[in-house]
Amino acid sequence: MQNIYDVTIIGGGPAGLYSAFYSGLRGLKTKLIESQQELGGKVLLYPEKLIWDVGGHPPVLGGQFVKQLVEQAKVFDPTILTGTKVDFVERQDDLFIIHTADGSLHYSKTILLAVGGGIINPQKLTLEGAEKYEMANLHYTVQSYQRFVNKDIIISGGGNAAIDWAVELSPLAKSITVIYRKEKLSAHEATIQEAINAGVKIECNTTITKLISNADKTAIQFVTCENAITKESIVRPIDEVIVSHGYNYEASLEFDQAIAIPKKDDYYFEGKATGETAQPGIFAAGDILSFEGKVNLLIGTFQDAANAVNSIKTYLEPDAYRYGMVSSHNDLFKEKNRAIIEERFAPVEN
Numbered sequence: 497m498q499n500i501y502d503v504t505i506i507g508g509g510p511a512g513l514y515s516a517f518y519s520g521l522r523g524l525k526t527k528l529i530e531s532q533q534e535l536g537g538k539v540l541l542y543p544e545k546l547i548w549d550v551g552g553h554p555p556v557l558g559g560q561f562v563k564q565l566v567e568q569a570k571v572f573d574p575t576i577l578t579g580t581k582v583d584f585v586e587r588q589d590d591l592f593i594i595h596t597a598d599g600s601l602h603y604s605k606t607i608l609l610a611v612g613g614g615i616i617n618p619q620k621l622t623l624e625g626a627e628k629y630e631m632a633n634l635h636y637t638v639q640s641y642q643r644f645v646n647k648d649i650i651i652s653g654g655g656n657a658a659i660d661w662a663v664e665l666s667p668l669a670k671s672i673t674v675i676y677r678k679e680k681l682s683a684h685e686a687t688i689q690e691a692i693n694a695g696v697k698i699e700c701n702t703t704i705t706k707l708i709s710n711a712d713k714t715a716i717q718f719v720t721c722e723n724a725i726t727k728e729s730i731v732r733p734i735d736e737v738i739v740s741h742g743y744n745y746e747a748s749l750e751f752d753q754a755i756a757i758p759k760k761d762d763y764y765f766e767g768k769a770t771g772e773t774a775q776p777g778i779f780a781a782g783d784i785l786s787f788e789g790k791v792n793l794l795i796g797t798f799q800d801a802a803n804a805v806n807s808i809k810t811y812l813e814p815d816a817y818r819y820g821m822v823s824s825h826n827d828l829f830k831e832k833n834r835a836i837i838e839e840r841f842a843p844v845e846n
């Protein structure tokens with residue numbers, strides 16, 4: 497007999513992780529499948545960034561936030577598979593069959609798509625030989641602030657991520673120069689002002705045209721930057737180069753012909769704020785779900801997840817209550833509350 501789940505969540509970013517928690521809360525037999533080895537989705541790209549905009553949560557580092565999300569996702573013991581990419585989904589009567597890249601089949605009554613923008617990879621510098629510096633001082637994400645202390649840094653890029661990094665690193669770095677190929681930065685104006693106030697130098701219409709290595713050819717020592725308007729070329733000594741040119745998304749998940757879900761912008765699925773898509777039994781949450789007024793932020797992923805799981809619950813059990821009971825009277829919480837309270841008020845041994 498196949499092991500059939502009530503819901504299979506595809507994607508283990510914030511939307512998928514919170515969906516796993518919430519569907520446990522709603523008593524659904526849950527499986528989560530994530531293609532990367534690590535859970536956390538895009539937040540893994542900014543482990544040292546302070547996240548300020550999660551309601552009621554003090555500023556928290558991305559890495560710490562992921563740990564908390566994963567811990568919460570596991571509260572009701574869902575089955576979690578990592579390093580497992582979903583390639584294809586087909587429908588057979590009332591059942592979905594999920595094909596993963598390792599050749600396994602998974603069976604589920606419903607699907608919750610939480611695949612974000614797909615499998616995400618940073619857009620790389622196209623300069624010849626650039627890849628050999630990736631193990632040294634060419635970075636596509638900022639994994640550890642420590643590395644940038646007292647360094648001369650060039651950041652290539654003009655979007656929110658580039659300027660956020662400039663602001664975050666400015667108290668630690670010796671100098672930061674942001675170069676951007678267009679006339680005007682595309683980041684949020686308040687963050688640009690913050691960067692300027694912090695002493696970040698900004699040069700628009702400028703691109704990196706050459707990376708020049710140190711004597712033993714292990715790291716970049718100079719970069720050549722060219723201004724497209726003045727045609728001036730400057731060779732700068734640098735310690736670290738951060739490239740923030742956006743991301744490529746691999747939209748690798750496919751459906752059989754019987755499953756049609758309208759898309760927006762070629763990739764994002766059109767659906768409702770309730771998490772429903774045009775395909776009965778397939779729901780969506782987080783960045784992948786598009787509806788009027790949608791903003792792609794962490795807080796939105798949680799609301800989407802709760803809505804989608806509640807829709808799944810009532811899809812499977814039409815008489816079920818519309819939303820989950822989160823008060824401490826819920827039997828699922830009673831025992832866990834007791835354990836937490838006992839630990840908090842345990843007598844301190846001298």
Ligand SMILES: Cc1cc2nc3c(=O)[nH]c(=O)nc-3n(C[C@H](O)[C@H](O)[C@H](O)COP(=O)(O)OP(=O)(O)OC[C@H]3O[C@@H](n4cnc5c(N)ncnc54)[C@H](O)[C@@H]3O)c2cc1C
Nearest residue numbers: 507509510511531537538582611612614782783792793794
């Ligand atoms: C640099 C940066 C900084 C940001 N800062 C903030 C901030 O300060 N505040 C804020 O609110 N938001 C911020 N965001 C946005 C926030 O990170 C996203 O809105 C959020 O991560 C979306 O979560 P998600 O779960 O929908 O998608 P994702 O985080 O993209 O997760 C999707 C997951 O699905 C997996 N997946 C995709 N396809 C498959 C497949 N076929 N099979 C199995 N798994 C698959 C992916 O590997 C990924 O782990 C930032 C984003 C970036 C890039």
